[in-house]
Amino acid sequence: MVAMTHVDAATASDRSTTARWVMVALSVALVAISIASLFVGATGLSPLGVIGDLVAGRPVDLRAQVVIFDIRLPRLSLGLLVGAALAVSGVVMQGLFRNPLADPGLVGVSAGAGLGAILAIVLGGLLPPAVGTAMGYSLVPIAAFVGGWLSVIALYSISTRGGHTSVATMLLAGIALAALVSALSGIMIYLADDAQLRTLTFWGLGSLAGATWSKVLAAAPLMLVGIFGAPLLARGLNGLALGEPAARHMGIDVQILKRFAILLVSAAVGAAVAVSGGIGFVGIVVPHLLRLSTGPDHRYLLINAALLGAIILILADMVARVIVAPAELPIGIVMAIIGGPFFLWILLRRRGLLEM
């Protein structure tokens, strides 16, 4: 892993130099891995053949074309976006809550999105047939997105009094909301039939297998807003690391910062969860690895997290789709199996740095 070049007693300027080099290295790696991912899949088809045929004007095998352009390419796009969106959202949430263990889910997006998805899966059949048909398989993602947003709005209103948002209240309200959501989900699970139950289980595990161009196009704008909007918060998040008063003393409008951070994260995570189900891990591990190697300066952290998040998700998806081919594992499982021990190893190796 390129990013793991570790500089022990690096001076501050060394760290930012390292961070810039890591940025370059990650960009190169991302391009390489993205291209590689187009070559990997159960069919063993190579994009070169299809592109060669297209360029030469030869008739293209329909199946090969579908595999490359309608299966692997949208899936790569979705992996890039979801990985970057989740990692960046993790950095923003950790900066906002001033806690390296904060998860993008803390603003209630994941819980709300989960409930939305479950409602859609279980009760989708009760919709008037015309509506159901019109929405087709976008029903679940749309419901997940709406659910995510509603819960963010609820949490934000609860924790904002007199123009001041208390992140501690938000955290606690988030826990209460999660409990409520899990109770409602429990009711839905009771009502669900066997088939719906299994759909629920798989949705919860997260997967990029359902990637289609229509999904990518619908979710991309929101995730892009999060990915490219977040670096604008870098200065504010750096200041916030010293606490709200110090940030304010340094000229940061903390309330505006919080509002934008929550807005960006809920857009990005809402969209990501809606199209990929619950993919955990990226949001906590990627920022953590980068902080260990290049320091907590958000100006570099946010950009590097986007790159590394995308890389890790694409790699995990490549494993997910070939390891039990022609079947495939849900990506959430792959992430946990590969990422869990790796993360533990990092933690044990660098235990000293964590005592802060």
Place this chain on the structure above:
Amino acid sequence: MIRSLLLSTLVALPTTALADRVLSIGGSVTEIVYALGEQERLVGRDSTSTFPTEATALPDVGYIRQLSPEGVLSVNPDLIISETGAGPLEAVELLRAADVPFIEVADGYTEEAVLQKIRDVAKALDVTEKGEDLAASVSADLDEAEAVAANVEPLRVLFILSTAGGRITAAGENTSASAIIELAGGMNAIQGVEGYKQVSDEAITVAAPDVILMMDRSGDHAASDDDLFAHPAIAGTPAAQTQSVVRMDGLLLLGFGPRVGEAVRTLAGELSETAG
């Protein structure tokens, strides 16, 4: 949609060669393909297709509800026959985009539904006559089994799907388990609940089953007889007093495929043994 695809396939078939790269999705569909003697045409199966044992040698494209489109295309099928509920919908859509005929056959827990499923699969494979023959023999087999079952004393049967975590998930009405119990001359002990549900300990006491019916398997769903009858909800039932538990292969019992007659006969036999 399904119907039009079915029609287009049927129209197309006489002019093209017989589909000889068939992907079968769903345990009962795979069983039917084997029962029709058309297994040579199979190139893949899903993870629920575990009978006959030879079928497990075929490439497994994963769980019926979580198909990977590229995985499915990698076995290069020219026909996909599936039970209802194949998904995710996006995957099915992509398979259609890749011009792979995708035929869904309806499920059902009655004799007619089983026979219809056989005919549908046979039609999809363009072996309609073989299908009629198989339907007739399955029908005769089932009738014979039902005649046996008619003599069974109507015991109250509790089908337990799982006892994971000490909580009992049982079969209510409108389930494959309930259907097979009734075909075998028993009576589903759980009434007034739809589907497979977690049921309270009291509900089981009220259901007062004479026999417990379970799937024969290992893992977290498995429970030894001792554990089972020690469960507080079950301990007080007539089934516990007579230590009556029947375990059967899940796909045989609940598959509603060509072996439905065998399933009924086996279960009826076990039940009458318990009653006797």
Place this chain on the structure above:
Amino acid sequence: MLTARNLTVHLGHRQILHGVDFTAKAGEVTAIVGPNGSGKTTLLRAITGDVGYTGDARIEGLDVARAKPWELAARRGVLSQFTGVAFPFTVAEIVRLGQSNGISGGGPDLGERALARVGLSGFGHRPYHDLSGGEQQRTQLARVLAQVWDPTGKDGANWLILDEPVASLDIAHQLEVMTLARDFALSGGGVVAVMHDLNLTAMFAQSVALMAEGRVVTQGDIGHVFTDENLSAAYACDLKVNTAPANATYILPHAASA
């Protein structure tokens, strides 16, 4: 000029400040002293815009209640009693946060110069969390200094507002920090500091506000404020100004500044 007129602050249902008047002039170190709970820090938090108040507070004419955070940040740096740092920053990175958020601009070596001023030369690469409490506090002071490096700007004086800046420091560093504050004032800047050490206050402050029970009892130069009656009344114990105790050793830091 930093002025507060008739400031009243409520925290919850409790009234902390009761119509406080307070003035600090550029070119001077103005100390706020008083017993625990007398409202010193609350007064400071009001004039830095951290708590809501009624009344009027201005820094160089800028209305604290209405000014944008960045407008205030351009006029004054604030050192709190304690600043928690959430992530593993290095010392230099912390100081640079002040610089990049402030108006000073300054050269690339401003951070190092600010560290030198607080006696932390060569500490830049150290992880902040490895430092002692006193070193951390001085790092924060360097950060504040980097924010308002120049004592005066084109719109008037810049201000350092310090809440117990020497509380966790050894005596040498106490003197170093107070000298720094005095030099900032001598160069035309303004300094307001909440102080506990009356001796240091007497040494370095040109003006002192004595607080008790949420009010400024009196404000003026040291000679006027530090009298036996004033101090004894405010601190509710018998205090003598300029009198050595009869039977005890005591340390006289005044020699250091001689």
